[in-house]
Amino acid sequence: MSQRVDLHIHSTASDGQMTPFEVVQCALERQLRAISITDHDSVVAIEEAQNCARDTELEVIPGLELGLAHRGADVHLLGYFIDPRSPELLKALDRFRRHRYRRGEKIIDKLNRLGVDLRMETVMAIAGDAPLGRPHVADAMVREEYVNSYREAFARYLGYHAPAYVPRSGVSLEQAIDLIHHSGGVAVLAHPGVLSRDELIPEMVEMGLDGLEAYHYIHDQETARRYVLLAHQHGLVFTGGSDCHGGRTSGRHLLGKVPVSYHCVTALRKRQKWLGLRSVTPS
């Protein structure tokens, strides 16, 4: 058994293209010691993956990824060791799902005005039960031949600076961190190198942020090292994962291919214990 882990994977429960079963199979083939399926605004893959991994040596750590707008930035927050049955969490995720649906309608509206005659039904057929995300819209645009590729859909229409972009709403960064904590989890800033707003990190630490995702497929070695160092400086843990979405962009090959050690899991567990102790200590 290797000590390698992948703590950032998406499944068909959000915008990934592998089912939870396929994610577990792939992780077993690659002899990973632990994985976390961190679906966008969804925890439904967790128990399924844990069941698939039962009687194997693969550990499936509960996780999720929340997206929100903060100071003009598209901030992604990972939550680890959350309780996927937490009523407060499930209620919030249900609310986010409804926000995502309404945002989808706004995106479609903008696309229609731009001459792309896409319909909500087409997009929802692709999303299925998953909370609606831009990748589902992009897939629909490729299928209906409004663009030649998934990437083109983001570059011309759906990306942050593109004309059909609609920001997420519904939750602030502070509320998202609290939600993860109240669900028993540890809050980690996803791919800070992609966000590229390091000046926001001290304030996030004040809000209770627990960690930085130092290793990510977009981060080069130097970037990863910088975030490990920054995590140490702020007393945070660091984590890492591939952000594999299955075949759509970078493919299945990405799963487990960003080298991350099991030490990250141990550090997350320690942090979770510390948070628990802190919350019962009278102030």
Ligand code: AMP
């Ligand atoms: P949403 O949650 O609807 O805002 O969509 C965010 C997801 O879209 C990310 O998790 C990625 O999977 C994908 N994504 C965001 N920006 C891009 C981009 N520029 N190119 C390709 N995929 C992207």
Ligand code: FE
């Ligand atoms: Fe995604």
Ligand code: FE
């Ligand atoms: Fe992300």
Ligand code: ZN
């Ligand atoms: Zn992700």
